[in-house]
Amino acid sequence: DAKTTQPNSMESNEEEPVHLPCNHSTISGTDYIHWYRQLPSQGPEYVIHGLTSNVNNRMASLAIAEDRKSSTLILHRATLRDAAVYYCILRLSSGNTPLVFGKGTRLSVIA
Amino acid sequence: DADVTQTPRNRITKTGKRIMLECSQTKGHDRMYWYRQDPGLGLRLIYYSFDVKDINKGEISDGYSVSRQAQAKFSLSLESAIPNQTALYFCATSDPDGSGNTIYFGEGSWLTVV
Numbered sequence: 110d111a112k113t114t115q116p117n118s119m120e121s122n123e124e125e126p127v128h129l130p131c132n133h134s135t136i137s138g139t140d141y142i143h144w145y146r147q148l149p150s151q152g153p154e155y156v157i158h159g160l161t162s163n164v165n166n167r168m169a170s171l172a173i174a175e176d177r178k179s180s181t182l183i184l185h186r187a188t189l190r191d192a193a194v195y196y197c198i199l200r201l202s203s204g205n206t207p208l209v210f211g212k213g214t215r216l217s218v219i220a
Numbered sequence: 221d222a223d224v225t226q227t228p229r230n231r232i233t234k235t236g237k238r239i240m241l242e243c244s245q246t247k248g249h250d251r252m253y254w255y256r257q258d259p260g261l262g263l264r265l266i267y268y269s270f271d272v273k274d275i276n277k278g279e280i281s282d283g284y285s286v287s288r289q290a291q292a293k294f295s296l297s298l299e300s301a302i303p304n305q306t307a308l309y310f311c312a313t314s315d316p317d318g319s320g321n322t323i324y325f326g327e328g329s330w331l332t333v334v
Contacts, residue, residue: 150328152325153263153325155324158322200321207265208253208265210262210263210264212261
């Protein structure tokens with residue numbers, strides 16, 4: 110599986126935008142970029158995914174570099190409930206490989 | 221009701237005992253997974269099953285076994301529990317959707333082996 114690299118931790122002030130980076134320089138053409146997050150004492154939950162174009166949903170936006178070697182998860186206005194570990198994961202379009210988690214980025218949100 | 225239900229949610233067991241964690245899902249997915257999470261670490265895959273007749277080892281399968289009793293049920297067993305199997309265990313499900321498929325997790329089962 111192609112690997113991803115994320116910062117161990119980040120901090121944000123409440124109500125401000127947060128940009129969570131992910132590097133995936135060995136990404137292949139068939140890999141989708143998926144983001145999950147894990148709130149304290151809960152299982153991971155899906156946030157967003159994309160292939161080439163930027164994506165938006167009710168939770169976040171995903172900005173994908175033109176060469177696809179990096180991406181950024183954008184939380185437009187961080188709230189205290191967004192404090193979690195965010196995982197950037199590459200997935201084959203077939204989904205025929207299990208999800209492999211790295212250590213993710215622990216986001217702290219300051220009131 | 222949760223789409224992916226794990227039982228028990230918490231269990232304390234003694235070293236050497238057999239323990240089973242059960243998982244059931246109402247999403248109609250073919251694929252099911254068991255992950256383990258140790259404090260401060262990411263999730264590690266124990267076993268996964270892409271359909272009822274399919275069982276595959278993950279990266280840390282030693283000391284564990286699984287049973288896929290039906291499409292909706294996937295249980296994890298520790299035949300002889302040891303203290304370093306103390307962890308938070310997650311069951312998950314997915315179905316292929318052409319974009320790498322979204323995976324849905326249960327709420328986790330805390331297991332303490334004393």
